[in-house]
Structure formats: C-alpha cells, structure tokens
Amino acid sequence: MYKRQRPSYLVGRETVISTFISGLEQEPGNRDRAMLMLGQRGSGKTVLLWELADRARKLGFVVATPTVASEDMLERIVEKIQEAGKPYVNKRRLPKLASGSLSVFGLSAGLEFTRDVQETKSFQFKLTQLARKLTEQGHGILILIDELQANSPEIRQLVTAYQELVGERLNVALAMAGKPFRIPYPKVIGVRLSNRLAPW
Numbered sequence: 001m002y003k004r005q006r007p008s009y010l011v012g013r014e015t016v017i018s019t020f021i022s023g024l025e026q027e028p029g030n031r032d033r034a035m036l037m038l039g040q041r042g043s044g045k046t047v048l049l050w051e052l053a054d055r056a057r058k059l060g061f062v063v064a065t066p067t068v069a070s071e072d073m074l075e076r077i078v079e080k081i082q083e084a085g086k087p088y089v090n091k092r093r094l095p096k097l098a099s100g101s102l103s104v105f106g107l108s109a110g111l112e113f114t115r116d117v118q119e120t121k122s123f124q125f126k127l128t129q130l131a132r133k134l135t136e137q138g139h140g141i142l143i144l145i146d147e148l149q150a151n152s153p154e155i156r157q158l159v160t161a162y163q164e165l166v167g168e169r170l171n172v173a174l175a176m177a178g179k180p181f182r183i184p185y186p187k188v189i190g191v192r193l194s195n196r197l198a199p200w
Contacts, residue, residue, distance in 0.1 A: 013048055021055050024140065024173055029166050033173035036148070038180045045177035049144045052175055056142045061173070062088060062134055066146040069178075073154045074123040077143055081130050082111040088139050124161040131170040140171035148178030 016037070023032025039045050049066045056063050064080040067073050089110050111130060113121075131141055143162070149155065158174075165172045 013044065013051075016048065017051060017055065020052060020173075020175065021059070024056055024059055024061065024142070028135075028140070028169050028171045034162070034166075035175045037175070037177040039177070040179060046146055049146055049175060049177055053142065053144060056140075056173070059140075060088075060138070061140040061142045064141070064143045066144045066177075068147045069145055069149045069152055069155060071154065073145070074157060077158070078123065078126050078130070081127075081134075081141055081143075085111045085130070085134055085139070085141075088137055089133065123157060124164065127161050128165060128168070128170075131165050131168075131172050135171040140173060142173045142175070145174075145176040146178075148176045 016035075019032050020035050023030045026032070037045050037048060046066060053063045053065055062081055062085040064077045064084065067076050067080065111133065113126065113129070117126065117129070134141055143158070145155070145158070155176075162172060162174050
C-alpha cells in the first residue's frame with residue numbers, strides 16, 4: 001500500500017496520537033496499546049495510521065505498516081515484520097546439525113523461519129515466535145490494519161493472536177481503522193474503541 005501525502009500537522013488528532021503513544025511507552029499489556037479508529041472516507045484514518053507508524057519507530061518498535069484487510073493480510077503482516085525487524089536482530093545463521101539447522105523460536109537466521117515452520121505452522125505460531133524474538137531483543141511490534149472488515153476470519157485470527165500475545169506479556173500493539181457501518185462491534189472483542197474521527 002502506498003504512503004499517502006500527509007499534512008505537516010494533524011489538526012485535532014494529537015489527543016488520539018498521544019494516548020496511543022503513551023500506551024507504547026508503558027509496560028506490555030497496557031490497554032492504550034490497542035485502538036480501533038472509526039470514520040467515514042476522508043476523515044484521515046489512513047494518514048493517522050502512518051503517523052502512528054512513524055512515532056512508534058522512534059520508540060524502537062518494528063512496524064507492520066498499514067495492511068488492507070484481505071485474504072492474504074496475515075501473510076503480509078508476517079512478511080512486513082520480518083522485513084522491518086531485520087536491523088534489530090542478530091543475522092548470524094545458526095550452526096548445522098546432522099538433522100538440519102539448530103533453531104531458536106523456529107527461526108533459522110535473523111527473523112527468517114526454518115522451512116518446516118514456514119510450510120507447516122499457523123499465522124498465530126509465526127507471529128508469536130517473532131514477538132518473542134523481538135521482545136527478547138528489546139523491541140516491540142506494532143501492527144496496523146486499514147479498511148477493516150471485522151467480520152472477516154482473518155481479522156478474528158489477528159485479534160485472537162493479539163490477545164494471546166498480550167496474555168504472554170509480549171511487547172505488541174495493534175491499531176485498526178475502518179468505516180463505522182462495516183464493523184459489527186461485538187465481533188471486535190478485547191480491542192479498545194477510540195472516538196470516531198470527524199472529517200478534516
């Protein structure tokens with residue numbers, strides 16, 4: 001997804017931004033680390049997601065930049081975390097054993113998975129291993145979702161995985177954005193709702 005041109009100052013959005021960033025500065029599991037932004041087209045949701053991405057990076061977070069909710073969304077999230085996290089992890093390849101590579105967290109080098117993990121394990125498993133590795137290295141993960149469709153199975157998997165990571169006290173955060181009429185609130189369980197966004 002391309003990065004839209006952004007205004008130099010986000011008028012009227014600083015409270016939303018500061019609340020979320022404050023959550024990132026707190027211990028893992030803080031309620032302000034999960035946010036759902038609702039607003040009509042043109043209300044600035046995507047722009048705000050990119051602003052959160054920039055500010056989170058300054059805090060040392062590995063950011064999965066805004067991913068549009070779709071069938072391949074989960075795979076794209078894993079790929080984005082692996083790519084963005086490369087500068088923060090030891091890239092030394094682990095030694096070989098007679099039976100194959102010695103791995104930690106199912107990772108063979110840096111944030112790359114072993115072939116067995118890549119081909120057989122679930123999204124939840126892969127995300128957990130990435131979160132464990134990066135938390136161990138002193139870095140958090142921020143996942144950003146745009147054009148949310150809360151009734152999709154991919155979103156349900158993501159929210160479930162996020163809740164499990166929070167339960168494990170891993171350094172993760174989640175911000176999602178979508179139109180109000182597309183989101184049945186009861187299905188977005190465990191994610192704190194922010195105020196709806198007014199047009200710019």
